[in-house]
Amino acid sequence: MFVDLSNKKIGFLGIVVLALLVVTVSTFLIAASARPAMHAFTDSAQRARAELYYLVRFKLPEAALAAVTGSSRTEAQSATSSVVSARSVPVLLYHGEGDSTSMPPMRVFVEHMRALRDAGWHTITMEQFKAFMEGTGTVPDKSFLLTFDDGRSDALYSADPLLKDFGYTAVMFVITGFSMPGNGDVPLNDFYLSKSQLDYMVKSGRWDLESHGDQDHLTYSVPIATSTAQDLTLVPGQHFLSNFFWLPDAGRIETPAEFVTRVTNDLTAAKTLLENNFDIVVDGFAYPLNDLGQDSINAPQADTLLSRVVPTIYPFDFYQTWPGNGDFFNHPDPDVHLIKRIEPTASWSSSHLLEVLNGGVVKSLPHTAFTFGPAWKSNWGTVRPDDTGLELSASKDSTGASAFLDGSGTWTDYKMNASAEWKYGTFSLLARYTAQYAPYVVCAFSNNRIYLERHDGEKLETIAYKPYAPPALPAKADFSMSVQGDTASCSAYGVRVAGSVAGISRSGGVGATVWTPSAGEAQAILTRLAVESL
Amino acid sequence: MNESSNRKLLDMGFWLVFFGLIYVVILIKIATGNYINRNVFFGTYSILIVLYIFSRFLLSYLHRSVPLANDYEPTVAFVVPAKNEGENIYETLRRFSEVDYPGEKIEVIAINDGSTDTTLAEMRRAARDIAPRVARVEVVDWKQNRGKRHGMHEGVRRSRSEIVIFIDSDSFIEPSCVRHLVKYFTIPEIGAVSGHTDVYNHDENVLTRMQALRYYIAFKVYKAAESIFGIVTCCPGCCSAYRKSYLDEFIDEWLHQTFLGKECTFGDDRSLTNYVLRNYRAAYSSEAKAYTVVPNNFKTYRKQQQRWKKSWVRETFIAASFIWKKDTVAALFFYSYIFLAFAAPIVFVHAVMWEPIFYGILPIIYLSGLFLMLLLHGVYYRIYTQDRNWFPAVVSYWFYTVILMWQLPWAVVTIADNHWGTR
Numbered sequence: 002m003f004v005d006l007s008n009k010k011i012g013f014l015g016i017v018v019l020a021l022l023v024v025t026v027s028t029f030l031i032a033a034s035a036r037p038a039m040h041a042f043t044d045s046a047q048r049a050r051a052e053l054y055y056l057v058r059f060k061l062p063e064a065a066l067a068a069v070t071g072s073s074r075t076e077a078q079s080a081t082s083s084v085v086s087a088r089s090v091p092v093l094l095y096h097g098e099g100d101s102t103s104m105p106p107m108r109v110f111v112e113h114m115r116a117l118r119d120a121g122w123h124t125i126t127m128e129q130f131k132a133f134m135e136g137t138g139t140v141p142d143k144s145f146l147l148t149f150d151d152g153r154s155d156a157l158y159s160a161d162p163l164l165k166d167f168g169y170t171a172v173m174f175v176i177t178g179f180s181m182p183g184n185g186d187v188p189l190n191d192f193y194l195s196k197s198q199l200d201y202m203v204k205s206g207r208w209d210l211e212s213h214g215d216q217d218h219l220t221y222s223v224p225i226a227t228s229t230a231q232d233l234t235l236v237p238g239q240h241f242l243s244n245f246f247w248l249p250d251a252g253r254i255e256t257p258a259e260f261v262t263r264v265t266n267d268l269t270a271a272k273t274l275l276e277n278n279f280d281i282v283v284d285g286f287a288y289p290l291n292d293l294g295q296d297s298i299n300a301p302q303a304d305t306l307l308s309r310v311v312p313t314i315y316p317f318d319f320y321q322t323w324p325g326n327g328d329f330f331n332h333p334d335p336d337v338h339l340i341k342r343i344e345p346t347a348s349w350s351s352s353h354l355l356e357v358l359n360g361g362v363v364k365s366l367p368h369t370a371f372t373f374g375p376a377w378k379s380n381w382g383t384v385r386p387d388d389t390g391l392e393l394s395a396s397k398d399s400t401g402a403s404a405f406l407d408g409s410g411t412w413t414d415y416k417m418n419a420s421a422e423w424k425y426g427t428f429s430l431l432a433r434y435t436a437q438y439a440p441y442v443v444c445a446f447s448n449n450r451i452y453l454e455r456h457d458g459e460k461l462e463t464i465a466y467k468p469y470a471p472p473a474l475p476a477k478a479d480f481s482m483s484v485q486g487d488t489a490s491c492s493a494y495g496v497r498v499a500g501s502v503a504g505i506s507r508s509g510g511v512g513a514t515v516w517t518p519s520a521g522e523a524q525a526i527l528t529r530l531a532v533e534s535l
Numbered sequence: 536m537n538e539s540s541n542r543k544l545l546d547m548g549f550w551l552v553f554f555g556l557i558y559v560v561i562l563i564k565i566a567t568g569n570y571i572n573r574n575v576f577f578g579t580y581s582i583l584i585v586l587y588i589f590s591r592f593l594l595s596y597l598h599r600s601v602p603l604a605n606d607y608e609p610t611v612a613f614v615v616p617a618k619n620e621g622e623n624i625y626e627t628l629r630r631f632s633e634v635d636y637p638g639e640k641i642e643v644i645a646i647n648d649g650s651t652d653t654t655l656a657e658m659r660r661a662a663r664d665i666a667p668r669v670a671r672v673e674v675v676d677w678k679q680n681r682g683k684r685h686g687m688h689e690g691v692r693r694s695r696s697e698i699v700i701f702i703d704s705d706s707f708i709e710p711s712c713v714r715h716l717v718k719y720f721t722i723p724e725i726g727a728v729s730g731h732t733d734v735y736n737h738d739e740n741v742l743t744r745m746q747a748l749r750y751y752i753a754f755k756v757y758k759a760a761e762s763i764f765g766i767v768t769c770c771p772g773c774c775s776a777y778r779k780s781y782l783d784e785f786i787d788e789w790l791h792q793t794f795l796g797k798e799c800t801f802g803d804d805r806s807l808t809n810y811v812l813r814n815y816r817a818a819y820s821s822e823a824k825a826y827t828v829v830p831n832n833f834k835t836y837r838k839q840q841q842r843w844k845k846s847w848v849r850e851t852f853i854a855a856s857f858i859w860k861k862d863t864v865a866a867l868f869f870y871s872y873i874f875l876a877f878a879a880p881i882v883f884v885h886a887v888m889w890e891p892i893f894y895g896i897l898p899i900i901y902l903s904g905l906f907l908m909l910l911l912h913g914v915y916y917r918i919y920t921q922d923r924n925w926f927p928a929v930v931s932y933w934f935y936t937v938i939l940m941w942q943l944p945w946a947v948v949t950i951a952d953n954h955w956g957t958r
Contacts, residue, residue, distance in 0.1 A: 002765035005599035009760060014596070017554065025561055100893075 053163035116351030179372030328410025401516030409510030426523030433509030616686025687815030695841030726815030730823035765816030774825035802846015
């Protein structure tokens with residue numbers, strides 16, 4: 002209504018806008034041309050800031066506390082360090098600065114590392130780990146491999162000062178497609194480590210760079226299995242490694258051979274980029290999104306294909322498991338390429354982390370327990386290990402409870418004698434347990450029969466059973482179970498059931514379960530467990 | 536070099552600073568641009584606030600003034616409701632006789648709204664002194680206080696003129712003010728015109744100096760930007776003119792305006808403008824100059840601002856229901872501003888408390904961004920007013936912005952409370 006669009010005003014505005022545009026654009030052009038120099042500067046500024054932060058926030062308070070309490074860490078450390086070699090090694094996974102809900106923030110990470118260091122744990126390098134796994138080298142007791150995923154720059158800045166301080170080393174699984182897209186110097190964004198930062202890490206001697214793939218951390222739209230050129234349905238948000246892609250030019254789904262080629266190209270590209278840029282050897286690959294082929298919507302054979310392809314490119318492929326899902330430590334075996342990792346979350350206290358790691362240490366036979374510690378990991382229902390026994394009870398909405406003894410996964414042929422306060426439900430002993438979804442042997446003691454069973458995920462197969470006469474419940478009861486080669490047997494109250502367990506892993510740990518058909522009722526307390534080798 | 540070329544050089548320097556600030560703000564916005572991907576709400580706010588403020592300066596620059604119409608001289612009535620203004624009222628009324636306008640076309644109506652001081656006597660003295668030079672002076676004396684809205688209503692009712700000019704009892708007008716107000720009424724659609732009011736006591740302390748900056752920008756930039764569309768959302772009581780024939784259509788309804796079941800007792804000017812805007816338009820005349828006395832202590836200032844915020848909430852809520860029909864572009868700006876006003880406290884808490892406490896991120900970008908924006912206003916003010924004390928005004932503006940931001944949510948909470956804070 003009262004607008005003046007005279008040439009004079011519009012002209013002046015035009016000049017101003019043009020001038021601002023020119024000045025702004027040239028600012029960014031100048032900044033871009035000065036980027037390498039700026040990067041070198043900001044990188045070192047960031048490092049200095051991170052070191053200062055670590056010093057002020059963590060190092061000085063610790064030193065002050067030590068001075069006040071008069072305790073000396075080095076004594077404790079030398080007291081616990083030993084010349085004993087480790088029989089198995091855990092791998093820990095972190096990502097970078099997290100929040101208090103899932104991934105640990107720096108404060109928690111530092112607490113975790115301090116607790117480990119004070120308890121005598123120490124890191125090993127990827128080279129040491131490789132030699133250990135292949136059986137060509139040994140590492141001291143309480144060794145662990147510290148790993149980080151995704152190549153995040155905040156991981157460098159929150160962990161590097163600590164590594165320096167503790168004399169620790171770590172492995173960084175780099176997403177080359179994000180950190181150096183097209184082999185470029187500039188990462189996708191500042192969230193990811195740049196080439197110059199990666200170079201610094203390698204030269205520092207504190208970091209090993211390994212592969213987290215090139216483009217396979219992204220998600221893609223993939224066709225459903227029945228798709229044709231006429232009837233194409235694409236599902237977004239799917240994983241690179243576990244699905245067959247749509248080939249728009251050919252108008253069809255890719256063949257298994259084409260899938261293998263695509264995966265091979267990506268994995269090789271990531272390895273080559275890292276090896277050529279930093280003059281290193283890359284032996285490890287961590288599955289992006291922890292997908293080993295299982296998260297497929299159109300390629301049920303993806304996991305088989307991957308397990309065939311990946312080891313041809315990388316000697317070691319890393320995946321995530323969790324305490325309770327069988328042993329999570331890695332045992333030396335030249336035939337093993339799949340490496341287990343666990344990810345401590347923000348809610349893990351440092352004492353819980355220590356319990357988890359100490360529980361996972363390989364246990365020797367004979368193993369006799371009257372008291373039950375945190376090495377007993379729950380994977381179902383309510384499990385309470387304490388000084389008097391291992392309480393197993395169904396929770397409000399579970400029909401039973403189950404626990405596994407961490408660190409028993411290497412046991413092969415053994416006999417178990419168990420005593421329990423048997424209160425209600427079928428009581429079972431577990432043997433040759435390796436993981437929740439791998440087959441294992443079960444002796445189930447019901448109120449009238451003894452069953453020898455093979456469990457495989459949700460599948461249950463009765464191998465043999467016999468009637469027997471246990472006392473009326475509740476009662477103190479004794480059970481035994483043995484596994485030797487391909488045979489297993491269960492016995493109690495004078496009755497013995499035996500059968501073949503061929504096809505189940507020759508080594509695996511022990512556990513106990515209690516179960517009823519309805520929820521919230523089953524309960525038993527394992528009061529004694531003695532395991533001896535056969 | 537003489538003084539005037541010195542001044543020109545200094546102005547050039549300030550203009551460079553002005554555009555330099557715009558440049559710096561644009562740089563910051565681009566450099567922190569990935570923020571918008573992380574959180575849509577805060578990202579939108581961050582972009583929108585800058586676009587909104589830049590748009591104010593741009594639109595005000597494009598504001599076109601109407602030329603003086605010397606053959607158009609309608610009769611005008613000055614309506615001055617006052618309570619306990621014994622100190623200022625004489626000067627306020629006296630100035631009406633000195634305006635550059637034919638005396639026989641001027642009517643003065645002063646309403647003494649139950650004053651307990653010398654206001655009535657001062658009114659009568661002023662009436663005597665100016666009577667020979669104007670067509671008609673009327674002093675209405677109410678023994679009981681009825682409120683400003685009743686006073687304004689009474690003035691309109693008693694006036695016989697074509698244009699009613701409301702002047703606050705603590706405001707003074709320049710002689711040229713009337714012609715610059717009146718010239719806009721040559722356009723039939725125009726129902727109200729806001730004059731330009733500066734702070735009379737700006738040199739008193741840093742608070743009044745800060746208000747001088749706020750007043751100047753609020754009129755010269757923000758009202759001018761609204762005026763482009765003929766949708767000035769508030770023609771303030773300190774100095775605004777209304778077309779009487781339009782007022783007559785709704786003045787009685789306005790007197791008994793209710794909101795949430797209660798009769799409205801404050802925010803009379805914004806409310807009256809809103810009534811005008813429903814069917815007509817409102818403009819801003821930057822040449823129609825007046826001066827007003829502002830609160831010189833924080834308590835009074837805070838209460839005044841709280842009252843204004845409440846009426847802002849009420850009248851914005853009302854205007855939001857019809858403004859989209861008047862002009863799409865103006866409505867977009869209007870609704871954007873509502874979003875910004877309500878988002879500001881949330882953004883503040885997020886930047887100054889949430890992020891530092893939970894993520895250890897200091898609010899450096901936020902506070903410096905806020906300061907840069909206010910500095911932009913300050914430099915503009917410095918160039919046009921030549922006020923050498925502009926910088927402390929900017930700093931205290933920054934300080935008060937943070938404090939007064941909380942008045943809006945508080946105003947929403949207490950909207951039903953009708954008490955008149957300063958009286």
